[in-house]
Structure formats: C-alpha cells, structure tokens
Amino acid sequence: MNLSPAELWIGGILTLMIFSFLYRDNPFYKFAEHLFVGVSAAYWMVQGVWGTLMPNLVAKVAPGMVQSFMPEAAGKNPEWHYLIAALFGVLLLTRLVPSIGWLSRWSLAFVVGYSAGTNFIRYLQSDFIAQIRSTMIPLVVQGQGGLDLGASFSHLVLIVGVFCGLVYFFFSKEHHGALGRVSRIGVWTLMVTFGASFGYTVMARISLLLGRLQALIIWLRLVSGGS
Amino acid sequence: MRRTVPLMITFIVGLTLILAVFIPPEPFDTMNREFSVYFDIIAVFAFVLGGGNLLRLHGDRVYRRGKDWKFSIVTLAGFAVTLVVGLGKIGGPPGVRGDLMAPGTWFRFVFNAVLTPLSATMFALLAFYVASASFRAFRAKTPEATILLVSGFIILLGRTFLGGILTGWLPDSLSFLTIPNLADWIMAWPNTAGQRAIVIGIALGVTATSLRLILGIERGYLGSD
Amino acid sequence: MRLLAFFKTLDRRFIFLFVGLAVIFPFLLDLDLPEYPTVMVKAIYNTVEGLQPGSLVLMPFDYDPSTAPELDPMAAAVVRHCLSRDLRVCFMALWPEGQGMVSNLISGTVQPEFPDKVYGRDYVNLGYKAGGQGLINAVLLNMRSMFTTDAAGVPVDSLPIMIGVTNLKDFKFIMNFSAGRPGSKEWIQFAGDPGRIPVASGSTAVQAPLLYPYYPSQMVGLMGGLKGAAEYEAALLAGYPRFKDSRRVATELMVPQAMAHFVIMLFIVLGNIIYFAERRAGKR
Structure with missing residues (x-):
C-alpha cells in the first residue's frame, strides 16, 4: 500500500500520540483517543448509509429519487415492502427520545427474533451435531505397519478431552468422586487450551506492534529524507 | 403494546426462520430471504443510533463544560468532518456516483491517515501490557496454572525459529518431541478438545436461550417497565 | 534478595522499554529465515x-x-x-x-x-x-x-x-x-x-x-x-x-516476533523466580 506523504505524516504523529500513553496518560493521548471515537463512529455510519441503506432501502423504495446517481435504480418499480424494514429502523431511533423510547423494543424484538431463529438452527447443526460427529473417531488407528500408536494416542486425547471438558461444564451435580476426577481431567484439558490461547494472544499482540513499528519506520524514512 | 407486540414479533420472526429450514417452499423461502434483508437494513439504523448517542453524550458534555469537555469537541469535530466527507463523497473523481473509497476521495484519506494509525496503534499498545501482565500475574501457583504456563511456553517457542533451534539436535526417531512439533500437536489435539467442549457447551446454551426468547420465556431484552 | 526486590518493584515502563527494544533491534538486523507451511x-x-x-x-x-x-x-x-x-x-x-x-x-x-x-x-x-x-x-x-x-x-x-x-x-x-x-x-x-x-x-x-x-x-x-x-x-x-x-x-517480521516472544518468556520466568523465592522466604 502506497501512502501519500500527508497520510504518512498525520499517521506518524497520531501513532506517537497514542504510544505516549505508555509513559502516562496525557493530553496528546486524550486528543488521539477522542478523535478515534468520533472518526470511527462516523466511518461506520457513512459505510452503512452508502453500502446498505442507499442501495438496499432507498433505491428499492424510491428508485426515481436516486436514479440520477444510482444507475441500478433506473427503470425499477418501487418495492414497498421494504418500508417495513424502514419502519423498524426508524423505531430503533426512538431510543434517542426517552418519552417514546419504548417503541424501539419493536425493532429490537425483530432483531432478537431473527438472531434467535437463525442461531437456533445454525448452532445446533454446526456447533453441536457437526462437532459431536467430528469427535466420533476411531480410538485404534491402523497405520502401514500395524497399530499407529501416535495417532491412536492423539485420538484418545481428543475424545477424552472433549468428554471430560463437557463433564466439567455440567453443573447440575456436585463434582465429587468419579465425577470429580473426570471433571478434573476436563480442567487440565481446558488449561492446555487456555495456555495455547495465551501463547497465540501474545503472538497476535506482538504482530500488531510490529506492524505499527513498520509503519513508523516508513514515516521516519520520509522525515529523514530517505525513500 | 409495550410488551405484547414485541413478544409477538419475536415469536413470529423466530418461528418463521426455524420453519424455513424444515419447509423450504414458499412462502418461507421468501420470508427467510426478506427477513435477512430487513435485518441487514436495521443494522445500519443501529449505526445511526450509535452516532446519535455519541452526539448526545459529547454534545451534552461540551454544553455542561463537564470533565474533558475540550476533548469532546475533538470527538464531535472528527465525527462531523468524517460524516461530511463520507456522505458527500468529496474528492473522488466520479463524485457522488463513485466509490466511497476510491483513490483521491477524502474519505479514503481519513481512513488511511487517521482511522488506520489510531486503530492499529491502540491495539499495538496491548503488546506492552501483555508483557507487563505476564511478568506480574503469570505464576505457577497450582498444578493447573503450571499446565497453562507450560502449554503457553511451548506455543510461544514453537511458533518461532527459537523452538527449532532449542530442540533441533534431537534424533529423527524423537522428532515428535521437537518444540515446533509439540506446539502443532497441542494445537491439533488437546486445544481442539478443549475448544470443542467449549463450542458444544456454547451451542447448547445458545439453542436453549434462542428457544426461550422465541417462546417469550426470556424477556430481559424488553427492559423492566 | 535485593536484586529480587528490585525486580519486584520494577516500574512497568522498564518492561515496556525492554519489549520495545526487543522488537526494534531485530528490525535493524534485517534477517530472513526460511518458513515451512504446516x-x-x-x-x-x-x-x-x-x-x-x-x-x-x-x-x-x-x-x-x-x-x-x-x-x-x-x-x-x-x-x-x-x-x-x-x-x-x-x-x-x-x-x-x-x-x-x-x-x-x-x-x-x-x-x-x-x-x-x-x-x-x-x-x-x-x-x-x-x-x-x-x-x-x-x-x-x-x-x-x-x-x-x-x-x-x-x-x-x-x-x-x-x-x-x-x-x-x-x-x-x-x-x-x-x-x-x-x-x-x-x-x-x-x-x-x-x-x-x-x-x-x-x-x-x-x-x-x-x-x-x-x-x-x-x-x-x-x-x-x-x-x-x-x-x-x-x-x-x-x-x-x-x-x-x-x-x-x-516472513520479514518473524525474527522480531521471535525476539519479542523470548523477552516475554524471560519476564514470565523472572516473575516466577521472584514468586518462588518469596514463598521460600515466607516458609522460613
């Protein structure tokens, strides 16, 4: 990505403003932080308006109104049923007016109903049934020269780990005796999982820092007159 | 009106989407598709609501001269400028008919010069805090914490050349014990086992909650009055 | 023990500095190591x-x-x-x-x-x-x-x-x-x-x-x-x-990445040494 000198300069200065927080909170950091909030909120709104609202609502409900700058709307008939979506959208905005804010529940109810209806099926299929199916694997794995010990052990770890992890999440009975021992294995499995997640999180954060340093180096080269 | 209508909307929309999976022919197929489009459109209004709330909060702070009110002006100015250059598609060669992010548009300039460095640096800061937190809090106090620590160490080493250097001397017959191979094994098996248990647990929770929402048993989203 | 006490009360900004140096220094070396797809x-x-x-x-x-x-x-x-x-x-x-x-x-x-x-x-x-x-x-x-x-x-x-x-x-x-x-x-x-x-x-x-x-x-x-x-x-x-x-x-960034991992692991080890030393001193 090639950035203009102006983009590099502004970006470099804002980067240093944010990094100044490492020393302590200060007005430069606060300036950058507040700017970030304002710019990102507007960015999302603009993208939402031009990316979705105009082509998927306005151009469908009132094609004649926007056809001068949205050619795909030319010659189309209005699709009035999209006014339902517009109504729900406007009702959502009533949250900004406390006296009629309760009307926003209607839109919220649509969003909740939609999410519940789609999640019910998709989580059941992809995250429950498919996951159980993927865990139904042979405990004894045959290799080229007979029993494949390594693969068999790995499969055992997976099956036992999933089972014991689920037992640990089973809160309807106290974890004592055999149940307690099984759930303890579940805890160990989860600890390995969290350790892996920790390692990957460190990796991720370092990568982001490296990316920023690379950008700073490009800017500093520009400042020092290099290319 | 305040509770019955929303409960009915949730019930009808949720049930329709479940039925659409089992009875694909019309009208459910069309309802599934159109409800999805409605959902996407309502999502944009949520962005507008977010912008409205931001204006109200920071506008109020400036008006009342509250804490850090001068910085609220920065927020409002950043918001206004981005909104104007974006909605007006200022600067791009084809103007309002063109791509919002086309080279030359001011909106793209704001994205590259302001939003990108601010967003990226905010997250880059976390690298320093992860290091500091690891030093102060990551202790092998219990067997479980020790397992976590060892697993994390193997991953940290195994995902860089350091792991290879440290255990590269192992003979081929013991190559499965090299740190990169151990890291791969941990990710592929114990990590998958733990994550899968979590995924299945969440799936059961989401399914049960979805059903409670559709049937009107769970009403928390309607508020208290 | 004085060394341990020093590290225990170490200002977090020193840790930040170490992490910063650990990632900046390899940038200057410009090393490139081979990678293999998993x-x-x-x-x-x-x-x-x-x-x-x-x-x-x-x-x-x-x-x-x-x-x-x-x-x-x-x-x-x-x-x-x-x-x-x-x-x-x-x-x-x-x-x-x-x-x-x-x-x-x-x-x-x-x-x-x-x-x-x-x-x-x-x-x-x-x-x-x-x-x-x-x-x-x-x-x-x-x-x-x-x-x-x-x-x-x-x-x-x-x-x-x-x-x-x-x-x-x-x-x-x-x-x-x-x-x-x-x-x-x-x-x-x-x-x-x-x-x-x-x-x-x-x-x-x-x-x-x-x-x-x-x-x-x-x-x-x-x-x-x-x-x-x-x-x-x-x-x-x-x-x-x-x-x-x-x-x-x-690929260019994998060496600085490794160095940062190394520094963070060092800090974890150091933190644990302090912890165990304190625990042993407490038992005495």
Missing part, C-alpha cells in the same frame, strides 16, 4: 491449486486496520496465488473497515502486480454490507437480494464476473480473512455448512485456536496470525518462484 496452511494452498482456472472465489475481508499487520500479508499472498491461477476473485466485507482494506489491497498489490487482470472480469470489489450473519443468510439464497452493485455503484449485472452468479453456492471456495465476529465462524455456520461450500480461514492469532474444532470437516484450512501468513508466503514462493521479488512482509 498441514492446515498447506491445505488452503492445495485447495487453491485444485480449483479450475476461471473458478469463482469469494474473499470476505472481515477485519479492520487494528489487525491488518496479521491479515494483510496473508490476504496479499492468497490473492497473488488465486490471480496467478487465473481464478476470478470477488472481494466483499462484513466489517465496514474491510472495504478500506480491500481498496488498499487492490491499489497496492493487484493493480501493480497483475496489470493484465481486468476489474469486473477477473476481480471485483462488492464492498461492505451490514448485517453479518443476516447478510450471509440472505446471499446464500440470493446474491442480488443484497448485492445489486459493486462498491463503486456499478450494477452487478453489467459486470462479466457476476454473470451466472445467483447465490453463494456458485462460488467454488470462500477464503475468509477474519478478526472476530462476524467472521470465519459465521461463514462456516451460515454458508459453508448449509451450502456445502468449502470455507477456509485466515484469522488473527487470537481467534485461531477457537477455529481449530472446525478443521477439517467444516473448514478446509486455517492460517493463524503472522506465522500462518509467513507459511503461506513460503508455500507460494515454493510453487511460484516468480514471486521471489515480491515483498514477503510476514
């Missing part, structure tokens, strides 16, 4: 290799600048691979900032490195659409229910690449670049599984461990973080030596 990364590479020239690939860019250092290099590597194989690529985004990431990739990688590829015929930027899972659900049934134009407002029916595309099932492969939600999980749940479309994920390292349960039955491959990107760059270079002069950003 099974899951190789699986994505092989999937791309297995597609017929002209096949349609959907690339949703579901990330923002905050995670770009991890995801931009892998996106560039996969796009280079797909265009080299004459696959047709449709870019889109579930994150508003994703459209900016696509625009930068097109102007920074696609246009300069593939001048023979024509916009609208070989690749297209469909832009951002709101809705997340709702959007995927809609376009799984009908692409035009949401995508009536590309990002520039050109009607999709006038773009050769979109001729014959009715819904997501017309794509032979979905290569998602994801930093969270909505992202790879939603593409698997709402497109890959119900539509039986091969889905692969290039994800941030934070998200990668969470996606392992979906491999290989629901997800054909996974690239996790900068390391995954470096592995894909290595696989691409091995298969397509003409990219030896292209910048391999992820």
Whole structure:
C-alpha cells in the first residue's frame, strides 16, 4: 500500500500520540483517543448509509429519487415492502427520545427474533451435531505397519478431552468422586487450551506492534529524507 | 403494546426462520430471504443510533463544560468532518456516483491517515501490557496454572525459529518431541478438545436461550417497565 | 534478595522499554529465515491449486486496520496465488473497515502486480454490507437480494464476473480473512455448512485456536496470525518462484516476533523466580 506523504505524516504523529500513553496518560493521548471515537463512529455510519441503506432501502423504495446517481435504480418499480424494514429502523431511533423510547423494543424484538431463529438452527447443526460427529473417531488407528500408536494416542486425547471438558461444564451435580476426577481431567484439558490461547494472544499482540513499528519506520524514512 | 407486540414479533420472526429450514417452499423461502434483508437494513439504523448517542453524550458534555469537555469537541469535530466527507463523497473523481473509497476521495484519506494509525496503534499498545501482565500475574501457583504456563511456553517457542533451534539436535526417531512439533500437536489435539467442549457447551446454551426468547420465556431484552 | 526486590518493584515502563527494544533491534538486523507451511496452511494452498482456472472465489475481508499487520500479508499472498491461477476473485466485507482494506489491497498489490487482470472480469470489489450473519443468510439464497452493485455503484449485472452468479453456492471456495465476529465462524455456520461450500480461514492469532474444532470437516484450512501468513508466503514462493521479488512482509517480521516472544518468556520466568523465592522466604 502506497501512502501519500500527508497520510504518512498525520499517521506518524497520531501513532506517537497514542504510544505516549505508555509513559502516562496525557493530553496528546486524550486528543488521539477522542478523535478515534468520533472518526470511527462516523466511518461506520457513512459505510452503512452508502453500502446498505442507499442501495438496499432507498433505491428499492424510491428508485426515481436516486436514479440520477444510482444507475441500478433506473427503470425499477418501487418495492414497498421494504418500508417495513424502514419502519423498524426508524423505531430503533426512538431510543434517542426517552418519552417514546419504548417503541424501539419493536425493532429490537425483530432483531432478537431473527438472531434467535437463525442461531437456533445454525448452532445446533454446526456447533453441536457437526462437532459431536467430528469427535466420533476411531480410538485404534491402523497405520502401514500395524497399530499407529501416535495417532491412536492423539485420538484418545481428543475424545477424552472433549468428554471430560463437557463433564466439567455440567453443573447440575456436585463434582465429587468419579465425577470429580473426570471433571478434573476436563480442567487440565481446558488449561492446555487456555495456555495455547495465551501463547497465540501474545503472538497476535506482538504482530500488531510490529506492524505499527513498520509503519513508523516508513514515516521516519520520509522525515529523514530517505525513500 | 409495550410488551405484547414485541413478544409477538419475536415469536413470529423466530418461528418463521426455524420453519424455513424444515419447509423450504414458499412462502418461507421468501420470508427467510426478506427477513435477512430487513435485518441487514436495521443494522445500519443501529449505526445511526450509535452516532446519535455519541452526539448526545459529547454534545451534552461540551454544553455542561463537564470533565474533558475540550476533548469532546475533538470527538464531535472528527465525527462531523468524517460524516461530511463520507456522505458527500468529496474528492473522488466520479463524485457522488463513485466509490466511497476510491483513490483521491477524502474519505479514503481519513481512513488511511487517521482511522488506520489510531486503530492499529491502540491495539499495538496491548503488546506492552501483555508483557507487563505476564511478568506480574503469570505464576505457577497450582498444578493447573503450571499446565497453562507450560502449554503457553511451548506455543510461544514453537511458533518461532527459537523452538527449532532449542530442540533441533534431537534424533529423527524423537522428532515428535521437537518444540515446533509439540506446539502443532497441542494445537491439533488437546486445544481442539478443549475448544470443542467449549463450542458444544456454547451451542447448547445458545439453542436453549434462542428457544426461550422465541417462546417469550426470556424477556430481559424488553427492559423492566 | 535485593536484586529480587528490585525486580519486584520494577516500574512497568522498564518492561515496556525492554519489549520495545526487543522488537526494534531485530528490525535493524534485517534477517530472513526460511518458513515451512504446516498441514492446515498447506491445505488452503492445495485447495487453491485444485480449483479450475476461471473458478469463482469469494474473499470476505472481515477485519479492520487494528489487525491488518496479521491479515494483510496473508490476504496479499492468497490473492497473488488465486490471480496467478487465473481464478476470478470477488472481494466483499462484513466489517465496514474491510472495504478500506480491500481498496488498499487492490491499489497496492493487484493493480501493480497483475496489470493484465481486468476489474469486473477477473476481480471485483462488492464492498461492505451490514448485517453479518443476516447478510450471509440472505446471499446464500440470493446474491442480488443484497448485492445489486459493486462498491463503486456499478450494477452487478453489467459486470462479466457476476454473470451466472445467483447465490453463494456458485462460488467454488470462500477464503475468509477474519478478526472476530462476524467472521470465519459465521461463514462456516451460515454458508459453508448449509451450502456445502468449502470455507477456509485466515484469522488473527487470537481467534485461531477457537477455529481449530472446525478443521477439517467444516473448514478446509486455517492460517493463524503472522506465522500462518509467513507459511503461506513460503508455500507460494515454493510453487511460484516468480514471486521471489515480491515483498514477503510476514516472513520479514518473524525474527522480531521471535525476539519479542523470548523477552516475554524471560519476564514470565523472572516473575516466577521472584514468586518462588518469596514463598521460600515466607516458609522460613
């Protein structure tokens, strides 16, 4: 990505403003932080308006109104049923007016109903049934020269780990005796999982820092007159 | 009106989407598709609501001269400028008919010069805090914490050349014990086992909650009055 | 004990300084180490290799600048691979900032490195659409229910690449670049599984461990973080030596990455030494 000198300069200065927080909170950091909030909120709104609202609502409900700058709307008939979506959208905005804010529940109810209806099926299929199916694997794995010990052990770890992890999440009975021992294995499995997640999180954060340093180096080269 | 209508909307929309999976022919197929489009459109209004709330909060702070009110002006100015250059598609060669992010548009300039460095640096800061937190809090106090620590160490080493250097001397017959191979094994098996248990647990929770929402048993989203 | 006490009360800014030096110093050395693709990364590479020239690939860019250092290099590597194989690529985004990431990739990688590829015929930027899972659900049934134009407002029916595309099932492969939600999980749940479309994920390292349960039955491959990107760059270079002069950003960063890991591990060890020394002193 090639950035203009102006983009590099502004970006470099804002980067240093944010990094100044490492020393302590200060007005430069606060300036950058507040700017970030304002710019990102507007960015999302603009993208939402031009990316979705105009082509998927306005151009469908009132094609004649926007056809001068949205050619795909030319010659189309209005699709009035999209006014339902517009109504729900406007009702959502009533949250900004406390006296009629309760009307926003209607839109919220649509969003909740939609999410519940789609999640019910998709989580059941992809995250429950498919996951159980993927865990139904042979405990004894045959290799080229007979029993494949390594693969068999790995499969055992997976099956036992999933089972014991689920037992640990089973809160309807106290974890004592055999149940307690099984759930303890579940805890160990989860600890390995969290350790892996920790390692990957460190990796991720370092990568982001490296990316920023690379950008700073490009800017500093520009400042020092290099290319 | 305040509770019955929303409960009915949730019930009808949720049930329709479940039925659409089992009875694909019309009208459910069309309802599934159109409800999805409605959902996407309502999502944009949520962005507008977010912008409205931001204006109200920071506008109020400036008006009342509250804490850090001068910085609220920065927020409002950043918001206004981005909104104007974006909605007006200022600067791009084809103007309002063109791509919002086309080279030359001011909106793209704001994205590259302001939003990108601010967003990226905010997250880059976390690298320093992860290091500091690891030093102060990551202790092998219990067997479980020790397992976590060892697993994390193997991953940290195994995902860089350091792991290879440290255990590269192992003979081929013991190559499965090299740190990169151990890291791969941990990710592929114990990590998958733990994550899968979590995924299945969440799936059961989401399914049960979805059903409670559709049937009107769970009403928390309607508020208290 | 005085040394331990010194470290115990160490100002966090010294830790910040060490981390900063650990990542800046290797930058000056400019070392480049070989990388080797792991099974899951190789699986994505092989999937791309297995597609017929002209096949349609959907690339949703579901990330923002905050995670770009991890995801931009892998996106560039996969796009280079797909265009080299004459696959047709449709870019889109579930994150508003994703459209900016696509625009930068097109102007920074696609246009300069593939001048023979024509916009609208070989690749297209469909832009951002709101809705997340709702959007995927809609376009799984009908692409035009949401995508009536590309990002520039050109009607999709006038773009050769979109001729014959009715819904997501017309794509032979979905290569998602994801930093969270909505992202790879939603593409698997709402497109890959119900539509039986091969889905692969290039994800941030934070998200990668969470996606392992979906491999290989629901997800054909996974690239996790900068390391995954470096592995894909290595696989691409091995298969397509003409990219030896292209910048391999992820590979360049693997040495500083390793040094930072090393410093953080040192701090963890040091923290534990202090802890055990204190515990022993307490017992006495």
